[in-house]
Amino acid sequence: MLADLGLEPGRTLVVGVSGGPDSLALLHYLHNLGGHKICPYPLLVASFNHRLRPEAGADVAFVQGIAEELGLPFVTDSADVAAHAEAEGLSLEEAARELRYRFLFRAARENGAQAVAVGHTADDQAETVLMHFLRGAGLSGLKGMPPRIILPVFDAEIPLVRPLLGWTRSQTEAYCRIHGLNPRIDNTNADTAYFRNRLRHELLPELEKYNPQIRQTLAKTALALQGDHDLLNELVEAAWQKTVTHADSDYVEFGRGQLESHSPALRRSLFRKASFLLKPGLRDVDFEALERAATLTPVDLGGGLKTIIEGDVLYLTDDESILPMSFPQVNNQCSVTGNQCDLGNGWFLTCETLNTTYWSLNADPWSAYFDADLTENSPSTGLRTRLRVRPVRSGDRFEPLGMRHQTVKLSDLFVNLKIPKRMRKNWPLVCVDDEIAWVPGLRMAEPFKVTENTRRVIKVQIKK
Amino acid sequence: MLADLGLEPGRTLVVGVSGGPDSLALLHYLHNLGGHKICPYPLLVASFNHRLRPEAGADVAFVQGIAEELGLPFVTDSADVAAHAEAEGLSLEEAARELRYRFLFRAARENGAQAVAVGHTADDQAETVLMHFLRGAGLSGLKGMPPRIILPVFDAEIPLVRPLLGWTRSQTEAYCRIHGLNPRIDNTNADTAYFRNRLRHELLPELEKYNPQIRQTLAKTALALQGDHDLLNELVEAAWQKTVTHADSDYVEFGRGQLESHSPALRRSLFRKASFLLKPGLRDVDFEALERAATLTPVDLGGGLKTIIEGDVLYLTDDESILPMSFPQVNNQCSVTGNQCDLGNGWFLTCETLNTTYWSLNADPWSAYFDADLTENSPSTGLRTRLRVRPVRSGDRFEPLGMRHQTVKLSDLFVNLKIPKRMRKNWPLVCVDDEIAWVPGLRMAEPFKVTENTRRVIKVQIKK
Numbered sequence: 001m002l003a004d005l006g007l008e009p010g011r012t013l014v015v016g017v018s019g020g021p022d023s024l025a026l027l028h029y030l031h032n033l034g035g036h037k038i039c040p041y042p043l044l045v046a047s048f049n050h051r052l053r054p055e056a057g058a059d060v061a062f063v064q065g066i067a068e069e070l071g072l073p074f075v076t077d078s079a080d081v082a083a084h085a086e087a088e089g090l091s092l093e094e095a096a097r098e099l100r101y102r103f104l105f106r107a108a109r110e111n112g113a114q115a116v117a118v119g120h121t122a123d124d125q126a127e128t129v130l131m132h133f134l135r136g137a138g139l140s141g142l143k144g145m146p147p148r149i150i151l152p153v154f155d156a157e158i159p160l161v162r163p164l165l166g167w168t169r170s171q172t173e174a175y176c177r178i179h180g181l182n183p184r185i186d187n188t189n190a191d192t193a194y195f196r197n198r199l200r201h202e203l204l205p206e207l208e209k210y211n212p213q214i215r216q217t218l219a220k221t222a223l224a225l226q227g228d229h230d231l232l233n234e235l236v237e238a239a240w241q242k243t244v245t246h247a248d249s250d251y252v253e254f255g256r257g258q259l260e261s262h263s264p265a266l267r268r269s270l271f272r273k274a275s276f277l278l279k280p281g282l283r284d285v286d287f288e289a290l291e292r293a294a295t296l297t298p299v300d301l302g303g304g305l306k307t308i309i310e311g312d313v314l315y316l317t318d319d320e321s322i323l324p325m326s327f328p329q330v331n332n333q334c335s336v337t338g339n340q341c342d343l344g345n346g347w348f349l350t351c352e353t354l355n356t357t358y359w360s361l362n363a364d365p366w367s368a369y370f371d372a373d374l375t376e377n378s379p380s381t382g383l384r385t386r387l388r389v390r391p392v393r394s395g396d397r398f399e400p401l402g403m404r405h406q407t408v409k410l411s412d413l414f415v416n417l418k419i420p421k422r423m424r425k426n427w428p429l430v431c432v433d434d435e436i437a438w439v440p441g442l443r444m445a446e447p448f449k450v451t452e453n454t455r456r457v458i459k460v461q462i463k464k
Numbered sequence: 465m466l467a468d469l470g471l472e473p474g475r476t477l478v479v480g481v482s483g484g485p486d487s488l489a490l491l492h493y494l495h496n497l498g499g500h501k502i503c504p505y506p507l508l509v510a511s512f513n514h515r516l517r518p519e520a521g522a523d524v525a526f527v528q529g530i531a532e533e534l535g536l537p538f539v540t541d542s543a544d545v546a547a548h549a550e551a552e553g554l555s556l557e558e559a560a561r562e563l564r565y566r567f568l569f570r571a572a573r574e575n576g577a578q579a580v581a582v583g584h585t586a587d588d589q590a591e592t593v594l595m596h597f598l599r600g601a602g603l604s605g606l607k608g609m610p611p612r613i614i615l616p617v618f619d620a621e622i623p624l625v626r627p628l629l630g631w632t633r634s635q636t637e638a639y640c641r642i643h644g645l646n647p648r649i650d651n652t653n654a655d656t657a658y659f660r661n662r663l664r665h666e667l668l669p670e671l672e673k674y675n676p677q678i679r680q681t682l683a684k685t686a687l688a689l690q691g692d693h694d695l696l697n698e699l700v701e702a703a704w705q706k707t708v709t710h711a712d713s714d715y716v717e718f719g720r721g722q723l724e725s726h727s728p729a730l731r732r733s734l735f736r737k738a739s740f741l742l743k744p745g746l747r748d749v750d751f752e753a754l755e756r757a758a759t760l761t762p763v764d765l766g767g768g769l770k771t772i773i774e775g776d777v778l779y780l781t782d783d784e785s786i787l788p789m790s791f792p793q794v795n796n797q798c799s800v801t802g803n804q805c806d807l808g809n810g811w812f813l814t815c816e817t818l819n820t821t822y823w824s825l826n827a828d829p830w831s832a833y834f835d836a837d838l839t840e841n842s843p844s845t846g847l848r849t850r851l852r853v854r855p856v857r858s859g860d861r862f863e864p865l866g867m868r869h870q871t872v873k874l875s876d877l878f879v880n881l882k883i884p885k886r887m888r889k890n891w892p893l894v895c896v897d898d899e900i901a902w903v904p905g906l907r908m909a910e911p912f913k914v915t916e917n918t919r920r921v922i923k924v925q926i927k928k
Contacts, residue, residue: 136681136682138688139689142689203671211600221601225602235699263695290691
């Protein structure tokens with residue numbers, strides 16, 4: 001039964017024991033593994049005092065007594081769960097679980113343990129599945145509790161294992177009776193003010209009228225869905241490796257061609273995974289928004305997250321300003337001195353005067369050829385070049401190459417050429433005095449072009 | 465809303481109408497699509513008389529009246545649902561659905577329709593999901609009803625579409641009120657003897673105490689799980705194409721190397737798919753059996769299905785005798801005449817006498833070299849060859865090449881060389897008189913080998 005859990009003989013196992021029938025049966029069962037009381041895993045009994053009930057201290061003492069009887073080491077700790085719940089805005093159950101798990105994993109780390117074992121049964125599994133069903137969780141909720149799982153919030157390497165998921169609660173109770181164990185009774189388990197207890201004591205008996213085996217059925221459902229979930233994860237992970245070109249807590253960058261090669265269903269899953277990466281606290285991502293995103297159009301995914309499409313790339317982020325700039329950007333005007341201008345971020349403008357009147361069609365969008373005479377003051381006036389670089393001003397217009405005496409709005413040019421909005425304002429404009437001579441990457445201006453009357457040519461380039 | 469359904473304007477749509485609020489709203493809504501009462505799809509109204517209630521005939525007449533009012537063509541048919549249920553061992557609901565769908569798809573085929581539309585709502589979806597949840601269906605059940613689906617039992621090409629899955633039942637009722645439609649009331653919908661009606665009228669209101677939005681929640685769950693299901697199907701289908709080397713209703717053959725390259729979860733899904741292919745009526749495949757099969761050991765999957773491993777191949781079948789024989793098999797003894805022997809099934813044994821004493825190590829398991837003198841009678845006794853081929857007899861022993869004066873049991877040889885059990889009994893043995901000279905494919909016998917004293921060599925081959 002313990003084969004699936006991936007435990008290694010000889011390495012310590014922390015067993016979380018409350019003193020109730022499930023965890024007591026777990027401890028006793030593990031201790032007697034291999035017969036003749038030689039458990040292949042050195043056990044460390046750990047019991048946490050939640051201080052939620054007057055008997056809490058006595059429960060811990062009881063577990064300590066059992067550990068002594070079995071000759072096993074014992075650790076304990078306590079915390080004010082109610083205060084933690086209050087401070088963190090958690091339910092009592094959530095706060096108790098968080099503090100208990102922190103304690104168990106700390107004990108595991110401090111003792112070099114291979115895993116933390118807890119006593120969840122098939123009944124707990126059925127309740128978990130039902131709870132997620134009622135709340136509308138998808139596959140990841142409906143699959144219930146896996147027998148072995150890493151919980152990164154508690155420890156990145158030590159897994160939580162659940163050896164008793166195949167046992168029903170009545171089996172653990174019977175086990176305790178047979179072995180003369182007298183588990184402690186936790187009265188809060190009967191308190192139907194807790195959502196889980198209402199499921200256990202009210203809803204599940206109601207569901208048994210429709211399926212008398214409902215608990216076993218739900219435990220089986222969990223098992224089957226875990227298989228499906230594993231498989232999906234595998235697929236999405238493989239596609240992620242191929243499709244995602246950058247991922248950190250700020251943004252995820254997808255290759256658009258790769259995305260297009262995937263099915264819409266796979267794209268949805270990739271966007272969902274990316275959403276959880278960017279917003280770890282996210283409860284769920286709206287399915288319909290994911291469906292729209294899967295059509296590869298810009299979409300608001302909720303929680304501030306958006307998909308942004310730029311060229312060959314699709315970004316998912318909640319902060320557009322943080323995305324990488326694949327184009328040069330300038331904040332202030334800067335003059336060209338010494339045939340060069342530092343645009344910042346590793347980008348430079350360079351000028352070169354060519355003693356030739358020969359020119360051919362220029363296919364490189366990041367270089368331009370001007371009639372040098374038109375870009376210079378007469379030699380007598382000191383500084384010769386009139387070239388400067390500045391960002392866009394509202395209302396900017398210019399006369400694109402080939403459009404004699406007609407100007408267009410720069411903003412229209414950006415729209416027509418699908419330049420991402422966020423890059424427009426600081427797009428570098430190469431100007432002669434204040435007149436736009438070249439929109440690097442996009443278009444030259446007609447007035448500055450090389451003609452048959454040109455005597456000298458100046459080549460301007462923008463490079464990283 | 466109809467975009468997802470993949471409908472093409474201009475092509476006929478059969479609308480199944482009972483006269484209740486859902487199907488009536490569907491019909492009216494479709495008819496008014498595009499405004500000004502010009503529906504892009506020519507509609508054909510179809511109403512089936514289940515003859516289960518006294519008012520059944522009046523319901524059909526009511527639908528016919530509506531169709532006439534709207535100026536739409538109308539078709540109807542009826543059948544004795546109760547008799548069909550009795551004859552086929554179906555519930556009344558199952559029998560009604562089967563006969564109704566048969567009628568709707570027949571109408572679609574006869575009228576060249578592109579699809580059959582029915583009025584299932586989000587409430588129906590929630591009930592379906594809940595029903596599958598209680599019964600323990602896996603993902604394929606929990607995903608509920610898809611908006612568009614091919615149901616091969618009714619038609620291989622015409623899909624069923626459900627345009628109203630996004631509407632709640634109270635929305636269809638409101639729609640009917642607003643448009644002055646007076647839907648017929650089906651009293652059997654209130655009859656809690658039907659499982660579905662118990663869910664609708666008793667269990668769902670109970671679940672609303674835990675989640676007031678439970679119907680919408682479950683409809684959303686269905687949608688999300690459909691996405692997961694699509695994705696899994698895609699993955700499994702791709703793996704199937706790579707892994708399955710033969711599939712018919714008798715057996716499925718998997719490449720073992722390919723299976724080994726997949727994760728256990730993917731293997732499970734492939735075996736599940738194969739199981740449903742071999743046993744279309746199967747309700748489910750036991751998850752634990754699938755898990756064992758995924759370890760690639762021979763396993764009983766239930767329902768008579770077994771995995772059988774032979775060499776590079778894994779079979780799934782319920783009838784081992786039907787599997788292909790990749791080795792020659794013989795039923796009776798046969799003599800070699802004219803240097804040849806027909807073993808059946810396209811296999812032949814051929815003999816060739818070589819006038820050479822030269823021989824080298826023979827790497828071909830399907831040919832053997834004997835000392836010819838040891839396999840022949842003296843020329844005076846008529847028939848020269850003493851070679852014959854026969855199947856295995858219990859207790860057969862022989863002296864393998866290299867084991868001087870020691871015999872081994874043939875059955876041990878088969879076990880050691882992992883010859884599939886089903887092939888052992890009729891394995892062809894090449895004998896001299898009755899003594900085994902060669903177990904083709906496996907071992908020669910020591911006594912008949914070519915030695916330095918050999919004068920003539922006989923080469924025996926088994927070929928297809």
